[in-house]
Amino acid sequence: MKYEYSKGYEIVRFFERITLNLHYRKIVYKGTENINEDHPVIFASNHRNAVIDPFLLLNACKKEPVFLARADVFRKPTVAAIMKWLHIMPVYRIRDGVENLGNNNESFRLSGELLKKRIPMALYPEGRHNPKMSLLPVQKAISRIVLPIEASEDFTLNSEVIPVGVYYPDIFGFLSDAYVVFGKPIQVADYRKQYEENPNMAANSLRHDLENSMKRLIVNIWNDAFYDEYVWAIDWNAPQLVRGKYAGKQEDYLLASQEVVHTLDEMFHRDRPSFDTHIENFRRAESILKKHRLTSRDNVLKPASTVLIVLHLLLLIVSLPLAVFGFVNGIFPIIGYRKLLGLFKDDQFIPTVRVVSGMFIVPAFVVIQSLIVGLVFNGWWAFAYSFLMPATFYFACWWRKWAKSLARKWCVNRFVKKFPDSWRELTELIKINHS
Template sequence: MKYGYSKGYDLLRFFERIVLNLHYRKIVYRGTENINEEHPLIFASNHRNAVVDPFLLLNVCKKEPVFLARADVFKNSFVAAIMRWLHIMPVYRIRDGVENLGNNNESFRLSGELLKRRIPIALYPEGSHNPKISLLPVKKAISRIVLPIEASENFTLNCEIIPVGVYYPDILGFLSDVYVVFGKPIRVADFRQQYEENPNLAANSLRNELESRMKELIVNIWNDAFYEEYLCAIQWNAPRLAREKHAGKREDFLLASKEVVHSLDRMFHDDRSTFDRQIGDFRMAMDILGKHKLSPRDNVANPASTVSIVVQLLLLTLSLPLTLFGFLNGILPILCYRKLLTLFKEDQFIPTLRVVSGLFIVPAFVVIQTLAVAIFSNGWWALLYLLLMPVTFYFACWWRKWAKSLLRKWRVNRFAKRFPDSWMKLISLIRLNHLSFR
């Protein structure tokens, strides 16, 4: 298939941008000045969120990039046709069968043609989804693609690899945040001499350089033995650090999260006894939270006041009729979404299904239900319904999140008032003392 500009694909990108901005409270892009689409580009990103990760990349590309994805999703012919229309090519792994690895030659050849035509390609060099906030070992797929292509052009093609880091503080959350950072490009021509002397060594050097650059861009919890404790440290300390040290910066929470992880890493390597005491404090804090049916995501450091809780409850109550209208008219899209969830066992597909539902399922039912209203009423009522249905349904989804946050606030408020000694002890346990605040 020849990949090129498609009006239909561009239209999909337009609606995808709208849906993505409705799904996330804040989308922050940094380093876009490192993208020069006049050069042949390969985007190399970490991969945690199925379809959402490519959508985030699409939003900053002027051209229509072609993605390389694992081949097992192409087994169904209908799905394969959709994937190719979406500018996605298959890449075969050993787990797809050794006999199929030869099929990669065609994908790599076509990738070379695309780069020569200045059409960007994008792939996820970890080779699979990674549910954790870390970077899996980077594979050599990019090296296998780009080095022979540059060599065939005597290293004059000027290919650049753009390392990309994507960070979701709450990957499953609706109206949460996401940060996308583009690193400085890696010039493939810089590996020319090494490639001419030893192609395998050059491929490893390029892979190592890419992996190192990607680690700098993301929050990388490499210490699996203490992964949960690292997560808790971020949830407990990054909000305050972002507020006090990085105020006014759109990437505030990303910077704060990286500082928390780096601080723990330094302790682990340089002062293991202090690190062990800190981890012990975190585990005691987790026990206290569990005893009082709280979670690390609850804002125990700054309990909401009773007055603010009552005000929020009043606003939720007053807006309940509008919410019920929204949920009632959105019941069919909700049922379809719930049905889709049963088809996937991994939680990482929840945000993808939510975005896909907003992109296709909700608009489809808006049209169907509006036509039904038009049949039984005049055109003005149908037009009014066409405007109100998606707005009130989105408001209902927002209301549900706000109601959940109110319940968490009430639990923390009750805990701090009923058990002040335990609350004070908890505050001292969750604080990461080696952090440098303002």
């Protein structure tokens, strides 16, 4: 059968796991106790970050899950072959042409065979990529796959649909955080009676229950008219909650962001005048930040002192030679990354290109450059260099992040000292009361 266990797939997963953990400062998995791969399982996740989303899900699975992806990705034969090797099968949408919708029958039939063999399935039921902190309407694809399969087995397969929520506080950031939450599994057999009476109604019920479950797992800014203001509120208030109410919790920033959104939602529904006042305050705060070339991500509530900034600067200066060494030795991987990134117009692929570069481009140049060192000097130097080159390059990436952070701290420090009245006004405008 197609998509069976593959040693090559496991090798790719091994290197992908290492690279992903190097790409993110922290990856948090919650609710993994809800995964039982002895049952037929379909993972249903929100989709914000191109290939990074399936990579994160893949790392939580013991088995090799099969993913369903939009069919237009499979147009080129070479790409289609690679996708198949990576255990990805196509799903056709109306925008792919009504005449092609019949091709889904084969994908759905094969999905049934895989589930019967206890091979996990995974798809993104929103039907398309959505970089925003929100959930698009969930489509019926999962219902169309799993309900007929269960019906054909008299609802004895014990199939489960596991809702998954993925959250990135800084979706495009390097060395940032990622949160993956697995919700309580939805038992497909619970829809048996309804399916026997009205299959379409059962499909809608499953879709509706799945959508509600997914909403509880993510940071869901449904109020699109005020989307930017919600994001600013998270940037300003979530860090304070992380240091206070949620200190020590693994999923700290996720919980803090959810609380900010919940507080504003409650205000919108129960106290609209107060909500409108906060929105106006946020807009005023953003205008102050823009005027002084600051952003909502700058820590204006807890500005760094001049002493700390100077110490930070001294540490950067002391470590500069090592960072330069790392950048010089990583110049070819950097060029390769830039060239590869130029092939994509959508920002959603930035983290994906970084991870792919870390999986393939960086190791390739480690080997090439180590061989060159070995030819010029000797084997022991090549062996040492093969460890030194990636380690110093990775340190250089961290050094760059620290340098950028120092620059932002310095800007905030100058703003606080030069414009104390504006700073005090700003700190009042950005606060909200939490329940």
